[in-house]
Structure formats: C-alpha cells, structure tokens
Amino acid sequence: DIQMTQSPSSLSASVGDRVTITCRASQSIRSYLNWYKQKPGQAPELLIYAASSLQSGVPSRFSGSGSGTDFALTISSLQSEDFATYYCQQSHSSPYSFGQGTKLGIK
Amino acid sequence: QLQLQESGPGLVKPSETLSLTCTVSGGAISSNTYYWGWIRQPPGKGLEWIGSIYYSGTTYYNAALTNRVSMSISTSKNQFSLRLTSVTAADTASYYCATDKLGATVSGRWFDPWGQGILVTVSS
Numbered sequence: 001d002i003q004m005t006q007s008p009s010s011l012s013a014s015v016g017d018r019v020t021i022t023c024r025a026s027q028s029i030r031s032y033l034n035w036y037k038q039k040p041g042q043a044p045e046l047l048i049y050a051a052s053s054l055q056s057g058v059p060s061r062f063s064g065s066g067s068g069t070d071f072a073l074t075i076s077s078l079q080s081e082d083f084a085t086y087y088c089q090q091s092h093s094s095p096y097s098f099g100q101g102t103k104l105g106i107k
Numbered sequence: 108q109l110q111l112q113e114s115g116p117g118l119v120k121p122s123e124t125l126s127l128t129c130t131v132s133g134g135a136i137s138s139n140t141y142y143w144g145w146i147r148q149p150p151g152k153g154l155e156w157i158g159s160i161y162y163s164g165t166t167y168y169n170a171a172l173t174n175r176v177s178m179s180i181s182t183s184k185n186q187f188s189l190r191l192t193s194v195t196a197a198d199t200a201s202y203y204c205a206t207d208k209l210g211a212t213v214s215g216r217w218f219d220p221w222g223q224g225i226l227v228t229v230s231s
Contacts, residue, residue: 001170034217036154043203044154046219053213087154091216095169098154 002026002090006099012107017078021102023071023088032092035064035073038101039084047086048073078104109133111204111222119198119229125191129204129222136185137162142207143180143187144218147200150226155200159207160187194229201226 003026013019023033031051036044046055048064051071061076075082083106088099115127129143136143144159158168160178168176172191180187191198202225205218 030214032215034215036218043221043224044218045221046217049217049219050210050213050215055219089154089156089218094167095171096156096216098156100153 001095002029002093002097004088004090004097004099006086006088006102008102009100010103010105012105013078014107015078015080019075019078019104021073021086021104023066023073023099025069025071025090025092028068029090029092031067032090033064033066033071034089034091035062036087036089037082037084038087044087109206109220111206111220113202113204113222113225115225115227117226117228119194119227120231121195121229122193125189125194125198125202125227125229127189127202127204127225127227129187129189131185131187131206135182136180136187137182140209140211142209142216144205144207145178145189146203146205146218146221147198148203148224149197149200157189157191157202196229199227199229 005024033051035048038044047058052064063074065072085101085103087101110132112130119125142159145157148154160166166178175192177190203221205221209216
C-alpha cells in the first residue's frame with residue numbers, strides 16, 4: 001500500500017501569508033495526487049486534482065505542484081476562510097490513501 | 108450539478124451490520140465517467156477510503172476491510188449502498204459518500220462532490 005505523509009501536521013499563519021503544505025508518497029504516484037480542504041463539521045471539498053489542476057470554483061490563490069513522490073499545496077495569500085484542515089490523497093493505486101492532514105490555524 | 112445524501116441509522120450495536128444508503132440527485136448514477144465511493148473519518152482523525160462501485164456493479168474495496176464490506180447499486184433508484192458487517196467501536200466514524208470521478212482530460216480520479224456525511228456510532 002502507498003503511504004502518504006504530510007508536513008507539517010499543523011501550522012499557524014496570518015491573513016495575507018503565503019503558506020505551503022507538502023505531501024510525500026512512499027513510492028512514485030506520477031501525478032495522481034489530489035488535495036482537499038475540510039472545515040470542522042463539514043465534508044471535505046476538492047481543491048486540486050491531478051497534482052496541479054484547479055477545481056472549478058476554487059480561488060486562484062490555491063495552487064498545486066509536484067510529481068513522482070513529492071507534492072506541494074500553496075496558498076498565495078491566506079484569507080480567513082482558508083483556516084481549515086488540508087488532506088492530500090493518491091489515486092495511483094488501490095487502496096486510495098490520504099495523508100494524515102495538516103491543520104492550518106490562525107496565528 | 109450532482110448532490111449526494113447519506114442516510115441510515117446513527118447507532119449500531121457491536122457485532123451487528125452497518126447499512127448506509129447514498130441517494131444521488133442532479134445526474135444519473137449510470138454515468139460511465141463516475142464511480143461511487145464511500146470514505147469514513149473517525150472522530151478527530153483522518154480519512155479512510157472504504158471502496159467504490161461502478162454502475163455495472165463492479166466493486167473494489169480497501170483490502171483492510173474487504174472481508175467485512177460490500178456495496179451495491181440501484182440505477183432505478185439512483186442510489187448506492189454500503190454494508191459493513193461485524194462492527195466494533197473502531198468502526199465509529201462519519202461516513203461520507205462521494206462521486207469517484209474519472210479524469211477526462213487528465214489522468215487520475217478524485218472524489219467530488221461529497222455528501223454531508225453521517226455519524227455512525229457503534230455502541231451497545
């Protein structure tokens with residue numbers, strides 16, 4: 001099974017900051033990597049699919065990069081609604097595993 | 108625009124069977140560009156993919172659960188279902204159904220959209 005490891009597990013930032021969350025796969029997953037955002041009490045929502053494609057309706061301050069084993073989600077200028085938990089997920093092979101999550105809090 | 112809604116009991120006794128249904132609206136469950144998936148999240152923890160089903164009935168499951176899980180689909184009702192047998196407290200979680208979408212212009216698959224989720228507690 002492919003293990004997905006995110007870093008950091010948590011971080012604090014301020015509105016307007018640039019933030020990057022990384023995700024590492026235990027083996028190459030090419031570009032089969034998705035990012036989700038989850039707020040407390042809500043279902044996850046898709047932000048980025050296929051490593052770098054922005055889901056329709058998602059603000060352009062979100063971007064994804066990487067291929068192979070190393071990936072990143074960048075938020076260029078944090079807004080108040082971005083404080084949430086973020087998950088990466090690989091769709092290269094079953095079982096389709098998620099990272100443990102990165103909780104983004106307000107500094 | 109697809110919308111998904113989970114339904115089922117919120118409390119299941121240990122050793123019994125958890126049964127949930129997901130009703131799809133805004134599109135046909137028989138689309139050939141979607142699978143239909145279940146994902147769960149124990150309270151305060153991360154996400155675990157349970158399995159996915161195609162409109163034809165083809166299924167694939169997380170190997171960690173394969174001996175206890177089954178899924179079915181009804182194209183006439185636009186619904187798909189999850190059964191998890193012999194539940195324990197470790198199966199307490201929010202259960203989400205989601206569209207398991209296959210990429211058309213890029214390779215890959217992703218979950219979008221998701222249902223709102225249903226909390227299932229395993230307790231006597």
